[in-house]
Amino acid sequence: MRFNLGFFLREAFKNMRLNLLMSVTAATTTFMCILVLGIGMLVNAHVSDIIRSIGERVEITAFFPEDATQQEIRQAREEVQSWPEVRESTYVSKEEALQRFQESLPEIAQNLEDNPLPASIEISLHDPADSQAVADRLVESGYFAREDISYPAQTIDRLNTITGYITWALRGATALFLISSVLLISNAIRLSIFARRKEIEIQKLVGASDNFVRMPFVVEGMVQGLIGSAVAALVVVWLNFFFVDWANRNIPFFPISATAVDTVSTMAILIAVGVIIGVAGSYLSVRRFLKV
Amino acid sequence: MRFNLGFFLREAFKNMRLNLLMSVTAATTTFMCILVLGIGMLVNAHVSDIIRSIGERVEITAFFPEDATQQEIRQAREEVQSWPEVRESTYVSKEEALQRFQESLPEIAQNLEDNPLPASIEISLHDPADSQAVADRLVESGYFAREDISYPAQTIDRLNTITGYITWALRGATALFLISSVLLISNAIRLSIFARRKEIEIQKLVGASDNFVRMPFVVEGMVQGLIGSAVAALVVVWLNFFFVDWANRNIPFFPISATAVDTVSTMAILIAVGVIIGVAGSYLSVRRFLKV
Amino acid sequence: MIRFDNVTKVYGNDVLALERVSMEIGQGEFVFLVGASGSGKSTVVRLILKEIEPSAGTVYVNGRRLSAIPRRQIPRHRRSIGCVFQDFKLLPNKTAAENVAYAMEVTGQRRRAIRTKVPQILELVGLANKMDKYPDQLSGGEQQRVSIARAFVSQPPILIADEPTGNLDPETSVGIMQLLHRINRIGTTVLVATHDKEMVDVMRKRVIALEDGRIVRDRVKGAYLDEV
Amino acid sequence: MIRFDNVTKVYGNDVLALERVSMEIGQGEFVFLVGASGSGKSTVVRLILKEIEPSAGTVYVNGRRLSAIPRRQIPRHRRSIGCVFQDFKLLPNKTAAENVAYAMEVTGQRRRAIRTKVPQILELVGLANKMDKYPDQLSGGEQQRVSIARAFVSQPPILIADEPTGNLDPETSVGIMQLLHRINRIGTTVLVATHDKEMVDVMRKRVIALEDGRIVRDRVKGAYLDEV
Numbered sequence A, B: 001m002r003f004n005l006g007f008f009l010r011e012a013f014k015n016m017r018l019n020l021l022m023s024v025t026a027a028t029t030t031f032m033c034i035l036v037l038g039i040g041m042l043v044n045a046h047v048s049d050i051i052r053s054i055g056e057r058v059e060i061t062a063f064f065p066e067d068a069t070q071q072e073i074r075q076a077r078e079e080v081q082s083w084p085e086v087r088e089s090t091y092v093s094k095e096e097a098l099q100r101f102q103e104s105l106p107e108i109a110q111n112l113e114d115n116p117l118p119a120s121i122e123i124s125l126h127d128p129a130d131s132q133a134v135a136d137r138l139v140e141s142g143y144f145a146r147e148d149i150s151y152p153a154q155t156i157d158r159l160n161t162i163t164g165y166i167t168w169a170l171r172g173a174t175a176l177f178l179i180s181s182v183l184l185i186s187n188a189i190r191l192s193i194f195a196r197r198k199e200i201e202i203q204k205l206v207g208a209s210d211n212f213v214r215m216p217f218v219v220e221g222m223v224q225g226l227i228g229s230a231v232a233a234l235v236v237v238w239l240n241f242f243f244v245d246w247a248n249r250n251i252p253f254f255p256i257s258a259t260a261v262d263t264v265s266t267m268a269i270l271i272a273v274g275v276i277i278g279v280a281g282s283y284l285s286v287r288r289f290l291k292v
Numbered sequence C, D: 001m002i003r004f005d006n007v008t009k010v011y012g013n014d015v016l017a018l019e020r021v022s023m024e025i026g027q028g029e030f031v032f033l034v035g036a037s038g039s040g041k042s043t044v045v046r047l048i049l050k051e052i053e054p055s056a057g058t059v060y061v062n063g064r065r066l067s068a069i070p071r072r073q074i075p076r077h078r079r080s081i082g083c084v085f086q087d088f089k090l091l092p093n094k095t096a097a098e099n100v101a102y103a104m105e106v107t108g109q110r111r112r113a114i115r116t117k118v119p120q121i122l123e124l125v126g127l128a129n130k131m132d133k134y135p136d137q138l139s140g141g142e143q144q145r146v147s148i149a150r151a152f153v154s155q156p157p158i159l160i161a162d163e164p165t166g167n168l169d170p171e172t173s174v175g176i177m178q179l180l181h182r183i184n185r186i187g188t189t190v191l192v193a194t195h196d197k198e199m200v201d202v203m204r205k206r207v208i209a210l211e212d213g214r215i216v217r218d219r220v221k222g223a224y225l226d227e228v
């Protein structure tokens, strides 16, 4: 028997028109699930991005010894800047240090005789988890003493711990949404096919093969999944643009970045999920009634 | 016609047994939706709690003038402590201030001649949004000069802005989950009743009144909703206990509190949502087919 | 008891199922409604049940104009009519006994009454040993007899049977017709739509013949095909 | 063509529908299967279609033992049999024409062939003007005729009709029986389960009579009720 794609497509669309209530319900279910899943992905992406940029703000400060020469300082700065873990390094001279101190604690600064503050280099990293390693390396380099290197070890530890857990929690939530979507969408499909089990029985009794019966249902599942998830994906992407724009205008100090979410791949994933569940759900749900 | 509760209950349970696939599917849908909704509520409660306790860590420091008498200091402390916005206030004497300074910046402290540090009072508030008001009040009280009151105004502003938005976002997410749940569960109910529309038609044709047809379906919806949401609510409460326990052991520095979630009212809300959607969904879905 | 007054029924926009049908069936009458397939017999039945509304004309049942019955009172109206449906209309999730019992339950009768009455009536149609079977476990004729039993069970003043013997062997058919006859004798108005020529000819009751939606014959003691 | 070899069918654990039934229907034969309601006629049909499996014994169709047909080949087997079902089994979401066409589509026939054949066959059963109606817009007899048309349309070597005239008036019934007769004359094996006494008596074909699941009579030129 030749594979009659045209027939299956016609069948699928005719059935969707006739069972409009069911088709709309299945597509709506897909839409809601994919929407929630997509919003979950957005939150995931933005939180990860925020965590990353908070990490970038953690700084290591290395104080130069009082007797460091200009030559040594220059070499040290060059060397540090060349390390791959280092995102940025800033040199703070004795004078700049004093100025900063005067700004922050003017009362105490008044009482200072000469400049007791050392020159330093402030280093920000790509990943705060590297802090310990970079500190070690600073000591190894020979320019700094261990006790002259300061970084918020506890803060970084906690930040690492918590961001690790948050990342896992977000993955867990996304997994939960995904599992829920699979279950809820396939439940809806199963119910809508259950409502038509007699039809399947009749089709089998007049000589239709399993695939012949199944194909229109699978096409239906695909189309419903596609429509539901495509609309949801568009809404998700729009929400993202809207949110980024809003955040940049209303909370500019907060690190919300337009590049946190890869909209194309997000849409692709969401639509793929919707279509795959639609197809697989129909395929499996029909099978249960084919045993005639 | 007398209202035959026994009959309706028997009918409902018989139908659920016979349409096991449908009943299980509807109950599973309820379970998944209520589970996600419940987890959303947990996240909401814990994040609100965390935000609250971060707010509590924001402090106002008011430095006493050099010439403040012990008497004045005592009065000021008492007065401040009595303000309703104030959660806690701590007095830091000149000596304690010096000691702290020595600990944090020993190199500079070495160079200090006598103690240039003033005594101060550190005030934590119930709500950081009150910072400005409390600062004003401190000035009004006459013990402090405006320039001797220090609080991280910008940080507090931002914190307030962001926690405000986060609260709204969480409410939005909960609303989304709630709307999704309503839609998804009622979709499932609608599909399962759609599968039985012929039965409804027949019942009407042999003389059953609308209510007589509807009651067993409503009871079914109620039972399915109850089972699905009760199981989900139990899982949610268990997850909460598990999470709080885990957090206290693994991230003790992070302010996760067992009292953040009111488990009884959470369970009550979740079960109520499940049952109400089950009942209302059945009621409305049946209605559509009663017009015979 | 049942009166059609110039009743026309058009399905959709194009299918003329009944055209200006007027007839009157008195209380306690026994009437056969005959006619070719598609001539409008089931449409008459559905109009009497108020399952559909006439496109024109008026239907009266029990002295009431059906179009004047409010939605809320339709169930009461239907409970006054026992109906054997051409396609049986059994509830798939109920056993034979439960299907029959359902017609009593909608009228709010006591469980005790139901428990005694249902087995009796199923016995009467020869299904005593199939009481606990579901419709899909019954043969075509057995399903038809359950439908008949359900129509009888609450002893309504009007009994309508649409093709009640289409799936029954001649012997069982005769039994069913005798039953209808007996029920008619205790005062029930009976209307039977049928193709069963032999039955109509034997019973010698009033026959109303439809042809393409119009009444072409109405004889008091008629046959399936009367000399015109 | 069709052979039953000591076939027993027990539904569930307690309902003995067929008991040691043996019969053989040769190619091109025309056979009536008669018997009271519940005697097992539809069970015979369902066994031939391999819709159900016998509890004991063997069924052969087209020379093949049905129990040896693998699941994948059941559709092919069914396509060799045109079947008029007692409850019509029309697809509710398809019009009369589409229902008939479906039986051709499952065999993978060209759309052109379908387009010409379907109207012809519907014309033949008198439904030329109902082609585009859905089953719930058709009268009982019209639905039955759609089911008949569907069984004919792909000209299968075997034609089975379970109570094909139960909802048809005598005139239409005669037409259908003539049709079956014609189809039989071009070589199709025809098996008709029926209660239509008159029809069986008129046609004078082979009659197999069932009683409580056993074959009690098998006459080459029989009547509905033969002298025993």
Ligand SMILES: Nc1ncnc2c1ncn2[C@@H]1O[C@H](COP(=O)(O)OP(=O)(O)OP(=O)(O)O)[C@@H](O)[C@H]1O
Residues within 6 Å of the ligand: C011, C012, C015, C016, C017, C035, C036, C037, C038, C039, C040, C041, C042, C043, C044, C086, D130, D136, D137, D138, D139, D140, D141, D142, D167, D168, D169
């Ligand atoms: N819902 C509908 N929509 C459109 N046409 C309909 C509908 N129901 C019935 N018809 C048409 O109305 C006409 C009369 O139908 P009806 O069911 O009353 O016939 P009938 O006399 O009962 O026939 P039968 O003996 O075959 O059951 C038929 O031609 C049928 O096709």
Ligand SMILES: Nc1ncnc2c1ncn2[C@@H]1O[C@H](COP(=O)(O)OP(=O)(O)OP(=O)(O)O)[C@@H](O)[C@H]1O
Residues within 6 Å of the ligand: C130, C136, C137, C138, C139, C140, C141, C142, C167, C168, C169, D011, D012, D015, D016, D017, D035, D036, D037, D038, D039, D040, D041, D042, D043, D044, D086
């Ligand atoms: N799925 C089933 N489960 C249990 N019993 C069944 C089932 N199907 C049929 N039966 C029983 O088997 C017997 C034979 O049924 P069958 O349908 O073959 O009868 P039939 O001769 O076609 O009767 P009819 O003329 O009334 O259609 C009946 O008593 C019926 O109740």
Ligand SMILES: [Mg+2]
Residues within 6 Å of the ligand: C041, C042, C043, C086, C162, D139, D140, D141
């Ligand atoms: Mg009819």
Ligand SMILES: [Mg+2]
Residues within 6 Å of the ligand: C139, C140, C141, D041, D042, D043, D086, D162
């Ligand atoms: Mg049968």
